[in-house]
Amino acid sequence: MDNQDIAIVSELRRNARASISDLAVLVGLSRATVRNRLERLQKEGTIVGFTAILADDVREHPVRGLMMLGIEGRGTDRITRTITGLADVKAVHSTNGKWDLIVEIGTQTLEDLDSVITKVRKLDGVMTSETNLLLTTHMTTRAR
Structure with missing residues (x-):
């Protein structure tokens, strides 16, 4: 380009x-x-598609976090399907290294974030997790 x-x-x-x-x-x-x-x-293949952006996609979430997950065995696909169905989950990324999945979460309150984290941690096959709060975003390619 x-x-x-x-x-x-x-x-x-x-x-x-x-x-x-x-x-x-x-x-x-x-x-x-x-x-x-x-x-x-x-x-x-540089441009692979165009998409509709929903109001929820651009709504600011005052509490945002990244949850890294370690998955037991071959449960990644099942867990990914379950997690992507949660309203407060904004993206799910597969990765390599220590973590199998990275989950982007956006909520209105810390209590809501804690609720999402608890739901995910209770999923059968989630062995370990670590969550970090996002404080400031300096650059993004997502619509705002």
Whole structure:
């Protein structure tokens, strides 16, 4: 990706519904150039999709945490399915090293966070966990 591609992607991150005409004006390129670049970025797999952002996705959660989980045996898929069904879970990441999963949690209160942590810890197959509170986010690519 060159600087022009980066500019297009940056604008799409701000508003994935922006028209090609609007993108062209924002990045200072012709509509045809923007369309060609978008098609190329999709064909190459650089842009893999567009998504709808729900109000809950951008709602600020005053209490946020990362919960790292150690899973016993082959229970990771089952536990992942269960965790992704919890309303306060914002993302689940598989990883390597000491932890099998990293779970992003966002709640309104510390008591709500504690409730989510307790539910997850009680799942059959969760052997160990560690949770860290997020204090300040300096950079994110998520919609706000």
